[in-house]
Amino acid sequence: MARIGYFGPQGTFTEQAVRQLADPETDEFVPYPTTPAVVAAVRAGEVDRGCVPVENSVEGAVPATMDALALGDPVVAVAEYVLPVHFTLLAREGTSLDDIRTVASHPHGLAQVRDWLETNLPKATAIATSSTSAAAAEVLAGQFDAAVSAPVAVLHYPLNELVKGLGDVKDAKTRFLLVAKPGALPAPTGTDRTSLVAVTPNEVGALSNVLHELALREINLTRLEARPTKELFGTYRFYLDVEGHIAEQRIGDALAALHRRCIEVRFLGSYPRTDNEPTAVKSPTTDADFDAAAEWLAAIRRGESA
Numbered sequence: 642m643a644r645i646g647y648f649g650p651q652g653t654f655t656e657q658a659v660r661q662l663a664d665p666e667t668d669e670f671v672p673y674p675t676t677p678a679v680v681a682a683v684r685a686g687e688v689d690r691g692c693v694p695v696e697n698s699v700e701g702a703v704p705a706t707m708d709a710l711a712l713g714d715p716v717v718a719v720a721e722y723v724l725p726v727h728f729t730l731l732a733r734e735g736t737s738l739d740d741i742r743t744v745a746s747h748p749h750g751l752a753q754v755r756d757w758l759e760t761n762l763p764k765a766t767a768i769a770t771s772s773t774s775a776a777a778a779e780v781l782a783g784q785f786d787a788a789v790s791a792p793v794a795v796l797h798y799p800l801n802e803l804v805k806g807l808g809d810v811k812d813a814k815t816r817f818l819l820v821a822k823p824g825a826l827p828a829p830t831g832t833d834r835t836s837l838v839a840v841t842p843n844e845v846g847a848l849s850n851v852l853h854e855l856a857l858r859e860i861n862l863t864r865l866e867a868r869p870t871k872e873l874f875g876t877y878r879f880y881l882d883v884e885g886h887i888a889e890q891r892i893g894d895a896l897a898a899l900h901r902r903c904i905e906v907r908f909l910g911s912y913p914r915t916d917n918e919p920t921a922v923k924s925p926t927t928d929a930d931f932d933a934a935a936e937w938l939a940a941i942r943r944g945e946s947a
């Protein structure tokens with residue numbers, strides 16, 4: 642049995658995701674109130690793994706998760722899960738839409754129903770809570786009139802489902818990571834993603850050079866985000882996701898090149914992608930191409946060939 646931390650309390654989208662990433666029959670799920678608290682619990686060894694949201698197809702990155710992964714002792718992602726998200730408007734028994742003056746949710750929840758709220762609840766004030774299920778708990782406690790929550794929240798908080806299937810953007814999705822302390826890496830599957838953080842020097846072409854190292858090795862970039870380093874104003878950490886596994890030569894070679902070029906490179910894991918589309922690796926960047934080139938060079942250096 643493993644202990645798996647997740648961004649809670651019960652009834653969050655993250656709880657839905659962790660149920661896909663670990664085994665509800667055998668694993669113990671432990672809720673934490675924030676994403677940094679989940680990552681801290683992994684670092685402290687309180688839990689074996691931790692599940693956190695990392696990005697949303699509508700609202701973008703989850704900054705608290707990104708900072709938690711980039712700063713402090715290293716942790717690595719070992720799996721991802723992409724969850725379709727739509728919301729339920731929950732309120733106490735007897736509340737109708739006309740009564741709602743305050744509506745609470747996680748900032749990503751509020752952002753994804755902004756148009757709906759403007760049209761349907763123009764008099765309501767939106768209030769940010771730590772998570773979508775914390776919003777439901779606070780509505781139950783009488784603090785706010787309504788919560789924009791995950792559909793499963795109603796199983797934990799006895800509230801009325803006033804509106805189901807909410808979301809300004811159809812097919813919105815959130816990607817979650819399962820993180821662990823560094824250890825043996827998940828085996829390559831041919832459908833992998835590698836995540837890393839790079840801090841570049843403040844000089845002409847620094848980011849372009851990073852991207853060039855990837856392009857040269859035909860590595861597909863699937864995500865690029867910048868966050869302030871929090872040290873010197875105007876300096877940034879770049880978060881990169883690429884298709885492929887660090888066990889592949891082209892990925893290892895590119896990361897080694899970034900290590901040479903950057904002030905800091907933090908490996909955030911190589912893990913199977915949810916989309917299951919195999920990464921096409923073609924000549925001249927297959928492992929066989931790299932091996933043949935390395936043998937050729939070694940032979941020259943041994944004086945065996947010219």
Ligand SMILES: O=C(O)C(=O)Cc1ccccc1
Pocket residue numbers: 648652653654655656694697726747749750771772773774791815
């Ligand atoms: O608050 C939650 O339920 C979370 O898991 C974070 C979140 C919030 C909104 C959309 C997707 C994930």
